[in-house]
Amino acid sequence: MNQALKKECEINQGFYRFINEEVLPLTGLNSATFWHDLTALVEDLAPENRALLRTRQQLQDQIDQWHLANPQFDMESYQAFLREINYLVDEPAPFTITTENVDQEIAELAGPQLVVPVMNARFALNAANARWGSLYDALYGSDAIPSDSGLAPCRKYNPARGKHVIDFAKDFLDQVCPLEKGSHHDVASYTVYFQHLLAYFPDGSESGLVSPCQFVAFANSKADPSSIVLKNNGLHIEVVIDRQGFIGQHDLSGIDDIKVEAALSTIMDLEDSIAAVDASDKIAAYRNWMGLIQGNLTAEFDKNGHTMERHLNPDKIFNCKNGDEYRLHGRSLLLVRNVGHLMDTELMQDAQGNFAPEGIIDAVVTSMIGMLDLQHTHDMDMSKRDIHNSRTGSIYIVKPKMHGPEEVAFTCRLFGRVEDMLGLARNTIKLGIMDEERRTTVNLKACIYEAKERVFFINTGFLDRTGDEIHTSMEAGPFLPKNEIKQQVWIQAYENANVDAGLTCGFPGRAQIGKGMWAMPDEMASMLTAKIEHPRSGASTAWVPSPTAAVLHALHYHQVNVNDVQQQLKGRAATPLSKVLTVPLMAAPEKLTNEQIENELANNIQGILGYVVRWVEMGVGCSKVPDINNIGLMEDRATLRISSQHIANWLKHGVCTPQQVEAVMDRMAQQVDQQNAGLAGYRNMSPNSEQSLAFKAARALIFEGEQQPSGYTEPLLHQYRQLAKQAG
Numbered sequence: 233m234n235q236a237l238k239k240e241c242e243i244n245q246g247f248y249r250f251i252n253e254e255v256l257p258l259t260g261l262n263s264a265t266f267w268h269d270l271t272a273l274v275e276d277l278a279p280e281n282r283a284l285l286r287t288r289q290q291l292q293d294q295i296d297q298w299h300l301a302n303p304q305f306d307m308e309s310y311q312a313f314l315r316e317i318n319y320l321v322d323e324p325a326p327f328t329i330t331t332e333n334v335d336q337e338i339a340e341l342a343g344p345q346l347v348v349p350v351m352n353a354r355f356a357l358n359a360a361n362a363r364w365g366s367l368y369d370a371l372y373g374s375d376a377i378p379s380d381s382g383l384a385p386c387r388k389y390n391p392a393r394g395k396h397v398i399d400f401a402k403d404f405l406d407q408v409c410p411l412e413k414g415s416h417h418d419v420a421s422y423t424v425y426f427q428h429l430l431a432y433f434p435d436g437s438e439s440g441l442v443s444p445c446q447f448v449a450f451a452n453s454k455a456d457p458s459s460i461v462l463k464n465n466g467l468h469i470e471v472v473i474d475r476q477g478f479i480g481q482h483d484l485s486g487i488d489d490i491k492v493e494a495a496l497s498t499i500m501d502l503e504d505s506i507a508a509v510d511a512s513d514k515i516a517a518y519r520n521w522m523g524l525i526q527g528n529l530t531a532e533f534d535k536n537g538h539t540m541e542r543h544l545n546p547d548k549i550f551n552c553k554n555g556d557e558y559r560l561h562g563r564s565l566l567l568v569r570n571v572g573h574l575m576d577t578e579l580m581q582d583a584q585g586n587f588a589p590e591g592i593i594d595a596v597v598t599s600m601i602g603m604l605d606l607q608h609t610h611d612m613d614m615s616k617r618d619i620h621n622s623r624t625g626s627i628y629i630v631k632p633k634m635h636g637p638e639e640v641a642f643t644c645r646l647f648g649r650v651e652d653m654l655g656l657a658r659n660t661i662k663l664g665i666m667d668e669e670r671r672t673t674v675n676l677k678a679c680i681y682e683a684k685e686r687v688f689f690i691n692t693g694f695l696d697r698t699g700d701e702i703h704t705s706m707e708a709g710p711f712l713p714k715n716e717i718k719q720q721v722w723i724q725a726y727e728n729a730n731v732d733a734g735l736t737c738g739f740p741g742r743a744q745i746g747k748g749m750w751a752m753p754d755e756m757a758s759m760l761t762a763k764i765e766h767p768r769s770g771a772s773t774a775w776v777p778s779p780t781a782a783v784l785h786a787l788h789y790h791q792v793n794v795n796d797v798q799q800q801l802k803g804r805a806a807t808p809l810s811k812v813l814t815v816p817l818m819a820a821p822e823k824l825t826n827e828q829i830e831n832e833l834a835n836n837i838q839g840i841l842g843y844v845v846r847w848v849e850m851g852v853g854c855s856k857v858p859d860i861n862n863i864g865l866m867e868d869r870a871t872l873r874i875s876s877q878h879i880a881n882w883l884k885h886g887v888c889t890p891q892q893v894e895a896v897m898d899r900m901a902q903q904v905d906q907q908n909a910g911l912a913g914y915r916n917m918s919p920n921s922e923q924s925l926a927f928k929a930a931r932a933l934i935f936e937g938e939q940q941p942s943g944y945t946e947p948l949l950h951q952y953r954q955l956a957k958q959a960g
């Protein structure tokens with residue numbers, strides 16, 4: 233049953249109640265005015281939103297036609313054509329962004345950014361609390377410390393493994409906060425002498441830090457500190473000392489743990505990592521966002537036979553070395569990712585029966601909830617309030633999947649209208665631009681220009697970007713195997729051009745330059761080796777999939793000073809557009825062996841089925857799915873977009889046949905069923921795959937992939953998930 237608002241517009245009743253009963257009373261906004269304004273907003277902006285989507289399709293049709301008419305690709309004529317159709321626009325004259333009131337986690341500090349599905353309260357709380365994490369736990373519990381030669385973690389503590397953990401962590405201290413003389417390994421005790429940290433060795437000798445100012449605070453007494461807080465590259469390290477502690481009792485200096493400042497910011501995701509297909513799903517997601525902002529979200533769950541309750545951590549309070557209080561934010565700075573411009577939502581319907589653009593409703597609701605934090609900020613003495621988010625009065629919205637500057641301009645107009653509706657000062661709502669569609673990449677400066685007063689990040693969402701790479705050039709020819717696409721010139725050019733754009737547009741000090749997700753959540757040793765390249769490339773943040781990854785990736789920002797790197801990079805030669813536009817096609821598809829083709833299909837299809845079955849049948853928007861080498865991969869809608877577009881491309885160009893794909897799908901359905909055996913709520917796809925909604929969804933994603941708007945997966949996922957919900 234719907235709530236008739238004006239006679240030409242209907243609001244979903246659950247949504248109406250949620251806003252009226254749970255949100256509006258906290259905002260001081262008038263209900264009648266709010267609904268009137270929301271209706272007007274949707275009436276005004278929905279047609280524009282739809283027009284932007286038509287433009288996407290028109291451009292895609294023109295690009296398809298061009299490739300068909302130009303089988304011999306010529307870069308010069310290609311670029312001329314892209315300009316002619318307005319896919320490529322003129323670069324704006326040099327400018328710098330003017331974004332103000334940005335929290336220091338975004339503007340000044342460099343460190344990991346965690347992403348989490350907001351609908352999972354247990355994970356979302358964990359993510360918000362992942363501002364701080366135990367280095368000992370992250371090392372002990374991951375493959376960062378190898379498991380061979382008696383080092384495997386076991387049910388009881390393995391002291392041999394523990395020794396490697398402690399050695400690694402103290403090596404790290406020696407590296408980033410070295411002592412003037414000697415090593416942290418050999419320290420017998422730490423004390424604070426006036427404003428200095430002193431380390432004493434067993435022979436009675438002592439040493440200070442090479443950089444004494446790295447010592448900033450302590451807990452308990454100077455003579456017998458229970459914590460020592462160090463600071464390097466703006467990030468804190470807490471050395472916890474407890475001579476009675478589980479680890480500390482066996483440690484020469486009594487160090488019980490080393491905690492690091494890890495996820496400086498966290499994206500609460502309403503987009504690609506969640507499955508929200510109807511009003512009740514959306515309300516659940518909004519409610520969690522509200523609980524996080526208000527500070528009262530809790531989650532009760534069973535872990536290892538114990539019932540646990542999780543809530544948000546308070547701030548951390550220490551003694552400053554000069555005697556004052558030293559207060560550190562206890563939680564990640566929370567950002568919220570809205571959906572893009574594509575999908576509509578049943579939360580609201582116009583007179584013609586059209587659902588409202590979901591991105592418009594997300595902007596209004598997530599901002600209105602974000603506003604509760606700002607009201608608290610103004611109303612309350614900050615030192616008395618434990619849970620708050622922005623200390624500069626900003627709301628941070630990450631907007632995904634925008635195509636080019638006119639879509640960014642539209643988002644900014646939308647945010648401006650929302651600010652007017654909510655009575656917020658202009659540019660309170662900050663915009664994070666995902667550089668993850670090709671039309672945004674090639675016009676990035678023009679995109680930033682449109683948002684120059686409110687942009688707070690650009691981030692290379694290379695997963696969606698790869699999907700869009702395939703879809704945009706679907707007609708150009710067959711693409712390389714998925715892993716080889718990553719090695720081609722276009723991607724490095726895209727990554728470099730993104731950093732360069734951020735630097736030339738004045739991001740340092742105002743906004744983040746971000747890099748993409750580490751999509752192998754269990755491969756922490758590899759991450760420690762590979763992801764240091766992100767700060768080295770000039771990025772001030774990069775995405776991680778879990779708190780453990782956040783802790784370990786944080787080490788990189790101690791090892792690399794991003795400010796210095798950014799200074800060095802300023803003024804490097806611009807990346808040629810031709811490199812960004814070089815499509816990663818296969819030169820000689822006929823050289824692929826049948827085995828290579830089968831392997832590629834098997835890998836893609838295992839990922840697709842493994843992800844889609846949980847999405848459609850169980851409403852799980854982000855999963856860890858083993859690939860054919862049994863490495864667990866983070867799969868979300870963006871990785872699904874790549875896999876499904878890749879097979880669609882190979883089908884189109886005859887690299888594989890539909891029969892081959894069907895056969896691999898049947899084989900992989902059995903495999904995925906086996907992988908999920910015993911999982912509560914799981915429904916097998918085989919042997920009656922024709923009755924499985926998940927299997928049908930996966931088939932549609934592949935065989936109808938070419939026709940999907942920009943190759944996106946959400947229209948089909950939503951359709952099949954809704955059917956699964958109806959089927960109960």
Ligand SMILES: CC(=O)SCCNC(=O)CCNC(=O)[C@H](O)C(C)(C)COP(=O)(O)OP(=O)(O)OC[C@H]1O[C@@H](n2cnc3c(N)ncnc32)[C@H](O)[C@@H]1OP(=O)(O)O
Nearest residue numbers: 347348355358359504505695749777778854855856866870
């Ligand atoms: C292309 C893009 O758009 S990328 C952005 C979207 N992707 C994401 O947001 C990825 C977020 N990550 C995740 O959802 C998960 O890590 C997955 C699905 C990849 C793996 O989940 P699982 O298989 O359940 O992880 P695993 O069993 O190893 O670990 C679970 C533990 O880690 C925690 N955890 C895992 N990921 C996260 C996270 N992102 N935030 C907070 N906590 C997390 C869980 O809370 C849980 O700990 P608990 O028992 O104390 O609650």
Ligand SMILES: O=CC(=O)O
Nearest residue numbers: 693694695696870
């Ligand atoms: O959103 C991130 C991506 O890689 O896509």
Ligand SMILES: [Mg+2]
Nearest residue numbers: 668693696870
């Ligand atoms: Mg993305």
